[in-house]
Amino acid sequence: MQGKEVSNDKPVPAPPANEKIASNTQSNTSQQRMLSWFARVGISPSMLSPDPKKQKHALERRKQILETQKASNLQAVLNIALNVSINEQTSDNLDPDWFFAFSTMAEEIYSPPMQELWGKIFAVEVARPGSFSLRTLQLLKTLTHRDAKIFNKAVNVASRKNSDTVPRILVGYHKRKGLFSFLKKPLPEQVNLASVGLSYPDLLSLQEMKLIYASEIESGEYAEGQQVTWRCVNENITLTCKTAGVALVYYKFTPVGSELYKLVTKSSNEAYLQALKQVLGEVFNIS
Structure with missing residues (x-):
């Protein structure tokens, strides 16, 4: 005789009422954000009516919203540019093709921090035409505020x-191996950039954006006693080579990265400077 199958399954308790409320609140908040963002481009869930007249009115209103936003973007860029002080100016005229290409791109810059960057570019270009290429503008237009923050971290080191005029991120040195170098305790030859705020993913992003070159570069070898002075943000660092056969290792900014470097507000990264001096101090006297 077969026995009846006994189920061990227990009924799943319903979630507490406060969890339901929290879930509904989060869902409503997300929906409100979605509606808010689409409203900025003139779109609502029920904007297109079956009535042709109402539909035409809705589309015209959307077009007006978009055009107003573009004009507002350009106005913001202009107001920023008017408040930028440029010391050196030339008598050269601004290239009309450059200006109209600039305005077409700048009208689609919506983030205030990025508008500030575009305003500075325009002010510099008016004062010194030819400072920024259209290629730089085209790349800049693809950058987000997050991208700009990563670039700012690179500029600070x-x-x-x-x-x-070309900035470089000094990361360490390479020393030609001597006959008895294997007897010496190995020393760190590079700064760990991640430990001072510039992570490996950040470097990859900068390379993908074509703001720095994709691989590390070595300088020529320095002779014993040879000096070179670098300026990192506001600090001058003079390196005097202790021994021959030493080369600096660095990441080099691309031409576009070098142009944008001039615009970014800089602040010293003290952790990086200390780490760099500690590494380079093995082969250079630093003053």
């Missing part, structure tokens, strides 16, 4: 030599 970038250095330039005297009379050199």
